[in-house]
Amino acid sequence: MKKRGWLYFLIFAFILGYTYTALVYNGIWFKFTDGLKTIHFLLYFVWFFVAFFLSLTLHELGHFFAFLFQGIKLRALYITVFVFHKTNKGWRFTIKPKLWVLLGGLVVPDLGEIKSDEDLEKVHKKFANSLVVAPIVTCVFLFIVILTFILSLIYSRSDNWIGFISIFTIYTILLSSLYIYSFTLSNPMFYGDFVAYKKMKEDPVFQLAQISQYTMFSLEDSDETNTYLWEKTRDTLKTIPLKNSIFHIMLLTNYLDGIIRSDQEIDLQIDKKIQHLSISHYMRNEQGLMLAYDLCYYHYKQKNVAKAYQLFDEIQRRVSKKLDPKLTTYYKKKSMHIMHIEYQDEFLEQIDNYYVGNSWIFESLMDPYETLKEYHEKLPFIEYSLPVKFEEETWCFQKSMLYHTKR
Structure with missing residues (x-):
């Protein structure tokens, strides 16, 4: 295993070195670094939040539209603190600052009536499909961003654009990698999308x-x-x-x-x-x-x-x-x-x-x-009693005390 580890390290180092040399030789590396220099340090925080909200929103919209296209109504869409929810009077929008603790989003379907095994079978299949679509959207988005980044490095002459797409791509890779990893995780209270999809099936x-x-x-x-x-x-x-x-x-x-x-x-x-x-x-x-x-x-x-x-x-x-x-x-x-x-x-x-x-x-x-x-209502009262049994010696003592009292 140690020999293989060194082999993998050497292969990785060779690929990294070869790639870096090729990028420098073709001038692409300097376009990348010059582009990053055009970004003010405060914009690094701005683009992080842009990447975070965009990747999260696309992921949750994947769930949202997957339910919708399969004929299941929606009740709510959560994007961190932003909540779109449906009432009897239509859709409403609210902001809930407390939801920051979730650091994520949520889609709540309105599953409608389920009155038979056939209805249940249809619903759980549609639910499973909706679970797996969002991770696919995340992966596709990551691929598009990386492809745009590569093409920009090769063909773009704008340092500002290269700087933006470079930092945006770095953040997207980091966030998407975290999302994709979380899709495979589970514990007694949490199931990632891939795990939940398999269990729903x-x-x-x-x-x-x-x-x-x-x-x-x-x-x-x-x-x-x-x-x-x-x-x-x-x-x-x-x-x-x-x-x-x-x-x-x-x-x-x-x-x-x-x-x-x-x-x-x-x-x-x-x-x-x-x-x-x-x-x-x-x-x-x-x-x-x-x-x-x-x-x-x-x-x-x-x-x-x-x-x-x-x-x-x-x-x-x-x-x-x-x-x-x-x-x-x-x-x-x-x-x-x-x-x-x-x-x-x-x-x-x-x-x-x-x-x-x-x-x-x-x-x-x-x-x-x-x-x-609704769950505070008392249950119908049921009388509860236990028989009391006195020991014979105790009873005799009590009778004796009674006799002396009367005298």
Whole structure:
């Protein structure tokens, strides 16, 4: 391996040296350096932002038009702090300075009604196509910029133009290389476009979880869509193990939500899996904690109050201290209220106490606080009592004390 490493280094050094010599010999290198000298140092920052916004905008427009040309409506287009979003009255434009933390963009489709397996199949294929188009746009844009740069060095006589296209090309290569690298990355919370494309084509859990999540942004709520996706989620959960990955958690959360808040019928096959779940693996992140509390509501709704309260106590013991205290406090008090342990009307009336997580990103499309309020409704009260058994010796002692008192 060391010998090959030296060989690769020598080959690279030879190519670099040969290229540099050829550029100097033909005068192209001096055109390049003379062009860079024409750019004021402040313009280096300007052209960086131009390259950043142009490459990012083209990438997101790739997603946008891919959805549009396939017949899927759009709900929003995010370009860093700039948000174009659709309402019932048409398209609107807003600026959200907080979105700088994302350092990127986002396209939100309006998937419309999904009422059958055929509809779902069409949607996830179109979704997959839209995921892969944007990286292709990025690669094509990079190729065009590099080609323009090469042709400019050969044929252009304008130092100003050569200076601009040179620095713009350098920035575009750096940014596009970063984008292309990110397309191949993934972790439990993030999937690059190439990874997401593959999973959307091959992974039914990923498909269903993503599509179910995006239907919440549809302008028109459809009961038929909600019912179909819940039933599809139920059928999927019957055939897979209940893992603690983010998308398995999303599916199980959707299933539990249908039972807890929409009075859907419990599936006995899934119920057996739920009874054997250990919540210890779910205490490490926000989604897992939400699922754990939903399991409490699930048991309470089944009138298994002892199990619900036992699980509630276990959550308090096992919840990770690394989680945001505002998150843990909010869900603890909300759950106490919902399950009639201790009413928290005063706490829940103050929206400053709410934990919205990353939902603030979509506040142009929906009010995260109003959405959370819908989940504060108490479950139907179920009387909970435990039999008290006195030991015989204790009872005799009590009778003796009673006798002496009367005397």
